Amino acid sequence: MIETDILIVGGGPAGATLATYLSASHISNIILQRNLSFNKPCGGGIRLDTFDEFEIDKKIIKKNVDTIVLVFKSQRIEVDISGTPIAIVERVEFDTHLRNKAKESGTVLYEATFVSVEIFDTYVISTMKKEGKYFKIKSRYLIAADGVNSKIRRIVNGDEVYSSLTHYTDIHSKQYTNCEFHFGEEVADKYYAWAFPHADGSNIGTLAASNQNYIKRLKVNLEIDETTIILGYKIPHFKNNIFYKNRVFFVGDSASEVLPFTYEGIYYAMSSAKILADVLIENQEPSEYEKRWNKKYYKKFHTLALLQNIFLRNNFMISIMMRLYQNKYIQQQMVEFWLGKREVTVDFKFFMRVLKRLIK
Ligand SMILES: Cc1cc2nc3c(=O)[nH]c(=O)nc-3n(C[C@H](O)[C@H](O)[C@H](O)COP(=O)(O)OP(=O)(O)OC[C@H]3O[C@@H](n4cnc5c(N)ncnc54)[C@H](O)[C@@H]3O)c2cc1C
Known part of the structure; x- marks a missing residue:
C-alpha cells in the first residue's frame, strides 16, 4: 500500500496548483492524472495576471489579447482590456507546465486512473488503475480535482456536476486577434458563443444547447465555410457547488467553481486550489475552506449569476x-x-x- 498525506485526483489547473503549494510546505502528496497527454478542450484564455500570481513562465503564452469584442446581430462593441490582457495558452502545454512545477516542488505524479475509494474515520483508501494493474493508496484526505465529469463526486456525493454541453471547433481559415463574445438567441441562447485566437489558428464555440444548431449558425454568421470537426465537452454551472464531504475536498470544476456569465474556469480552479492549500497547510478545520472561499468569491459569483439571468434572458x-x-x-x-x-x-x-x- 502506497501512503501519502494528500491524494489528489486530477492534474489539471486545480490539482497541479494545489500540489505545488502543498509540496512547497513539505506536505506529502500524490497526483493521479489519467492521461499526461490530455489536451483539455478549452478556449485557453487566461487573465495575464494569473502568470505573476502563480509564478508561471510567460514563455508558454501563445498570444496576448488586449481587446474583447461584444457582438449582437450587426452591433459590435470593442472593450479595451489592456489593463489586464488575456493570455492564450495551449492547454496540454499549460497543464504539463503546472504539473512539472508540482513535481519540481516534490509532488509524486502517477499516470493512473482513480477507480474507487473507501472512507474511514481518519483516513481514506483509494484504488487506482495503472497499465491494467490495481494499486491502493492510503491518505489523510482525498482531493477531487477530477473535473466536470468527476467520478469522485458521483461516488462521494451521489450527484453529477451541474453542467451544459459546449460545442467547439478549431478553424484555420480565419485568424482572430481579439476575443469575441457573441450574444443572442440565434447563436448563444442564454449564454454566449465565442471566437478566440488559438495557439494555432482560432477556436470558436458555443455553450447553448445539446444540439449543434447554434455552432452551425455561428459558423454561418462568422462566414466560415471551412469544413471542421465539431466536438463537445461539458462546462460546469455555478450551482449545487460542494467543498467538502467525508474526508474528501472538491476543487475546480468538480466543485462547480466556474465563474458564471464568463465561464472562466482556469483562474478560479487555481485560486480555489490556493485557498484549499492554505487551509491544509495551516491544518485548519475542513469547513474553513468553504468559509474562506465564500468570503472571497460568494458575492462575485452570485452577482455574475444574477447579471447573467437578467441580461442574457x-x-x-x-x-x-x-x-x-x-x-x-x-x-x-x-x-x-x-x-x-x-x-x-x-x-x-x-x-x-x-x-x-x-x-x-
Ligand atoms: C470548450 C471549453 C472552453 C473553455 N474555455 C475556457 C477559457 O477560455 N478560459 C477559462 O478560464 N476556462 C475555460 N473553460 C473552463 C476550463 O477548461 C475549466 O474550468 C478548467 O479546466 C478547470 O480545471 P480543473 O483542474 O478543475 O479541471 P480539468 O482541467 O478538467 O482537470 C481535471 C483532470 O482530471 C483528470 N481526471 C479526470 N478523471 C480522472 C480519474 N478518474 N483519474 C485520474 N485523472 C482523472 C483529467 O484527465 C483532467 O486532466 C472551458 C471549458 C470548455 C469545456
Whole structure:
C-alpha cells in the first residue's frame, strides 16, 4: 500500500496548483492524472495576471489579447482590456507546465486512473488503475480535482456536476486577434458563443444547447465555410457547488467553481486550489475552506449569476446590455469587476439608476 498525506485526483489547473503549494510546505502528496497527454478542450484564455500570481513562465503564452469584442446581430462593441490582457495558452502545454512545477516542488505524479475509494474515520483508501494493474493508496484526505465529469463526486456525493454541453471547433481559415463574445438567441441562447485566437489558428464555440444548431449558425454568421470537426465537452454551472464531504475536498470544476456569465474556469480552479492549500497547510478545520472561499468569491459569483439571468434572458435584455456597454464608464466598471481587483464589489445602486434611465 502506497501512503501519502494528500491524494489528489486530477492534474489539471486545480490539482497541479494545489500540489505545488502543498509540496512547497513539505506536505506529502500524490497526483493521479489519467492521461499526461490530455489536451483539455478549452478556449485557453487566461487573465495575464494569473502568470505573476502563480509564478508561471510567460514563455508558454501563445498570444496576448488586449481587446474583447461584444457582438449582437450587426452591433459590435470593442472593450479595451489592456489593463489586464488575456493570455492564450495551449492547454496540454499549460497543464504539463503546472504539473512539472508540482513535481519540481516534490509532488509524486502517477499516470493512473482513480477507480474507487473507501472512507474511514481518519483516513481514506483509494484504488487506482495503472497499465491494467490495481494499486491502493492510503491518505489523510482525498482531493477531487477530477473535473466536470468527476467520478469522485458521483461516488462521494451521489450527484453529477451541474453542467451544459459546449460545442467547439478549431478553424484555420480565419485568424482572430481579439476575443469575441457573441450574444443572442440565434447563436448563444442564454449564454454566449465565442471566437478566440488559438495557439494555432482560432477556436470558436458555443455553450447553448445539446444540439449543434447554434455552432452551425455561428459558423454561418462568422462566414466560415471551412469544413471542421465539431466536438463537445461539458462546462460546469455555478450551482449545487460542494467543498467538502467525508474526508474528501472538491476543487475546480468538480466543485462547480466556474465563474458564471464568463465561464472562466482556469483562474478560479487555481485560486480555489490556493485557498484549499492554505487551509491544509495551516491544518485548519475542513469547513474553513468553504468559509474562506465564500468570503472571497460568494458575492462575485452570485452577482455574475444574477447579471447573467437578467441580461442574457432574451434578445430584448441583450439589446439593453449592449446599450449599457456603449457607456464607457459601465465598460470600465464591468472590466474592473470581471478582470480587475479580486474583491471589488459591484455598485448595484449605480446599475439600477442606469437601467431605469435606459428603460424609461
Ligand atoms: C470548450 C471549453 C472552453 C473553455 N474555455 C475556457 C477559457 O477560455 N478560459 C477559462 O478560464 N476556462 C475555460 N473553460 C473552463 C476550463 O477548461 C475549466 O474550468 C478548467 O479546466 C478547470 O480545471 P480543473 O483542474 O478543475 O479541471 P480539468 O482541467 O478538467 O482537470 C481535471 C483532470 O482530471 C483528470 N481526471 C479526470 N478523471 C480522472 C480519474 N478518474 N483519474 C485520474 N485523472 C482523472 C483529467 O484527465 C483532467 O486532466 C472551458 C471549458 C470548455 C469545456
